[in-house]
Amino acid sequence: MSFKSRLISLILVFAMLPILVVVAVLYYTQTEASFEKNHFYQTSNNIMYSEIFDSYYYRNVVANLVILNGRREKLRLMSKAIMDAYKLNDETSGMIGSSSIIRNIMFESTRAAGLMSFIFDKANPTESYFVRADFRRLLKYKTILGEDLGTYIRQREFHNPGTFHVLSDVKTGDVYLLSMTAMDSHRILVVGELQNDLKDSFRSVKNQIIESLNNVIQPEGRHLTSQKTLLTYIADLDGKQVAPKSADGSEPMYLDDEIRQKVQRLFNQKYNVRYDHRLNDIDYQMLITFYNQMGLHIVSATPVSEILSAQRRETNKFIMIACIVGFFAILIALVLVSDLVKPLTVVIANTRNIAKLDLRDIVSVRRFINRFDRNRKDEVCEISNAIAKMTTNLSSNICNLLETQDRQRKIEGELNTAKDIQLGILPDNLDNPSFAPLKISGSMIPAKEVGGDLYDVIELDEDNVAFVIGDVSDKGVPAALFMVMTVTVIRECFSLKMSSARVMNEVNKVLCSHNPNMMFVTLFVSVLNKKDGTFTYANGGHCQPVLCHDGKISLLDGLSGPAPGVAADFEYREFSCSIQKNTRLFLYTDGVSEAQNESKELFGEERINSCVLKHSELDVAGFSESMLNEISSYRGTAPQSDDITMLTIDYPA
Structure with a gap:
């Protein structure tokens, strides 16, 4: 779904959701209101018919009450007789006396003439006294006010000399005239007479x-x-x-x-x-x-x-209005969305052309930026400005990157030239017949483009050959220059027939006098007489060479002095020994002994001695290759941290 579609959908949701909520609430409230309105109509209707009932009922009842007024005296006299008997004694004896009168004096009259009497206890209706059990049913008969007699008595206060009322039974049609007199705060004396002559009138x-x-x-x-x-x-x-x-x-x-x-x-x-x-x-x-x-x-x-029909009509009317409002809201939303999305579409189309743009061409970049509408005062303008700034920065960065790459290529070319020059300084033909019977193999693997290690093999005369190996304290181009200067001085000194110690002295003087960066070089300078095996050497802080003869390993002891370039005017000492036939001499720099694996552990001198002995049966070329393989296997994925230089000489029988 496109951004425009999602935006329109979102607007529709927010526009229609309130309308749907209002419709739901309106439907519910209209439903309740419709039922309440109908209840009002029904109540009004029933009240109207009740008033018709009342108009007929009370008009006829009043006429009958005129007849009943003449019959009250009989009931009043009976009530008075009972009350007089009640007052003869205290409350308890009065109750007994009243009961005796009702039973003995009035009982026969009640049976014969329809008279009835009972005492109703308002506080405790179960304690009420009825001469006959069937008199209790009178409590459910209706008064002319529509109340049953029991409710009527409980809800009213009665005073002497008594209250008269008409009672009727809606089922049988019987009509009674009642006299009700308060005996005390909660006992009511009720005396009544059946009015059969009025029964037909009420019906x-x-x-x-x-x-x-x-x-x-x-x-x-x-x-x-x-x-x-x-x-x-x-x-x-x-x-x-x-x-x-x-x-x-x-x-x-x-x-x-x-x-x-x-x-x-x-x-x-x-x-x-x-x-x-x-x-x-x-x-x-x-x-x-x-x-x-x-x-x-x-x-x-x-x-x-x-x-619900009226409610539905109102709801449908509102839904129709809501649909009309929603329709115009959608139209307005479409106009607003189009106004918003159209410039975004232009921005998107222009942005896609960045991939085709030559960012190196400043004129093309400016022409591309001018395609954006940057005069608007909204978020689209901010997006356009951001893209324009991004394109400008991208063009600038690419130009800078290209310039950097050009410089890098030039530097790499110069370094490659320097590397070629450096490798050209090192001896290139160690199989020279003039070195016979010696077998010599040498290699130098720099850690960077150019290295600071050096080795050299120089034929002094037909009997003597000089061997040199060294390690400059730094790496890279400075070390390479320092190494070239060292090799040049050494070769010049040997051309003047100097001894190993004197060569070391001269190198030290030159390096100390032209060393602004305080660099130095560990150096081993030696001369081997091919005829008698005499081996003279001077060691200026370099690794001890390894001798392998008849399956045994030994080291050339003796330190002539510090590394050249450290102490000016230092006089180096020369050592001499005799090398037996069938001996292998292994010279190396600390890039071999200090090679590190992933755990930062060093290759070490013991491992060097072990490998020299292990591969002693190989020729010098095979030995050199095997040593490099041992170092590479030990190092694993760890990077090469220093230049690796080795020089191997076999002195055969």
């Missing part, structure tokens, strides 16, 4: 209400509000629909068992019950309002699909 009120509702409620209980369809049913305690009547005159429909059981369970406990229900594969939000005085309840039901 007719209920029928009138139902008939009126059938005239008001449309068939199938359907009402059309401004938002949705609202279904309304009036049902009795058994769940039987009493209003509205069916349009075709058929038997009224029954609500399903679940609703009927819920109504019977909650009757007398709640006024409004709100719940969700599924009926005939349709989900409804329902509200049941109880009208306890008449044993009726109002059921308002609204299909959930219709509740």
Whole structure:
């Protein structure tokens, strides 16, 4: 995916994500609001029908109360008689006296004339006293206010000479006139009389209400509000629909068992019950309002699909607006992205041409830099400036590198020339017949391009041959120059027939007088007489030569003095010995003995002696090659740290 595509995708995500979140939140809140609005409609609907109930009920009840007012005296006298008996003694004896009157005096009257009496204990209803057990059922009968009698008594305060109230049973239709008198702070005396002559009157009120509702409620209980369809049913305690009547005159429909059981369970406990229900594969939000005085309840039901239809319309409207906003946001994003990406595309195209650019040509580099738009005031301008600076620096570095490479090539050429000159100074033909019968092999491997080691073989006359080996204290070009000067002085001295010690003295004088860098050279100068084996030598701080004869190793002892170039006017001492026939003389520099492996361990003199003895049967050329192989094998991957120089002489029989 390209940068432009990723950028557009990122903008779309950040643009659409808030819209999606808002849509989700709006959908949730609109759903809740729709259900609450529907509940408001249902509540208003049920209140309207409750007011119709009240208007009919209280209008007829008031007319009946006028009749009941004339019948209160009988109940008042009975209540007074019981209260007088109660007051004869203290609270305990009064309770006993009242009970006796109720049982003995009033019992027959209660049975014959429908009179009833009981004492209700508000503090502890289980301690209430009932002359007959069936009187306890009266506590569940409804007052004209819709409350059951037990709740009505517990929630109110009563004062003498008594309070009268009408009580009815919504199931049987029985109507009672009650007198309630406070005996003390928690006992209430209740005296009542059945009013059978009013039973039909109260039942007719209920029928009138139902008939009126059938005239008001449309068939199938359907009402059309401004938002949705609202279904309304009036049902009795058994769940039987009493209003509205069916349009075709058929038997009224029954609500399903679940609703009927819920109504019977909650009757007398709640006024409004709100719940969700599924009926005939349709989900409804329902509200049941109880009208306890008449044993009726109002059921308002609204299909959930219709509740959500308005919410869906609002949500769809918002989604449409969001899509329009998102569409224009995408257009704006595309314009902005194009404005941003277009100069980046130019920068990318120009940057790809760097590989084709001749960075050595300053004019071409400047022409390339001018292709970038460096007048913008944004990040693209910063990128262009960075690329231009990088290209300029790259061009400058390449030019410097090329110049450095040219200089390096010149230096390497000069070093190669110096190396050739240095190697030309060393003896090039050690198989010269004039050295016979001696067999000689020499090699010098510098650690750098040029080295500071030296060796030389000089024929002095037909009987004597000079052997020289040395090691300059430094490496590289300075050491090579110092080495050339040393070899030149040595050859000049031997041409003047000087001894080994005197040659050493002359070399020391020359090096000390022309040595601003305080360099020195370890030097071994010797002369061998081919006829009698006389060997004279002077050792100026150099490694001791090794002699190998008849499988035995020995070293040439004797130190003539310090390395030449250290102490001016020093007189070097000369040593002499006799070398037997069939002896091998091995001269070397410290690049052999101090060769290091990966662990920084030295090759050492003992290993040199062992290798000399090990390869003593080889000729001088093979011996030299074997020694180099031994050193290389020991060193491993460690770099060569010093010049390696060896000179091998066989003195045959």
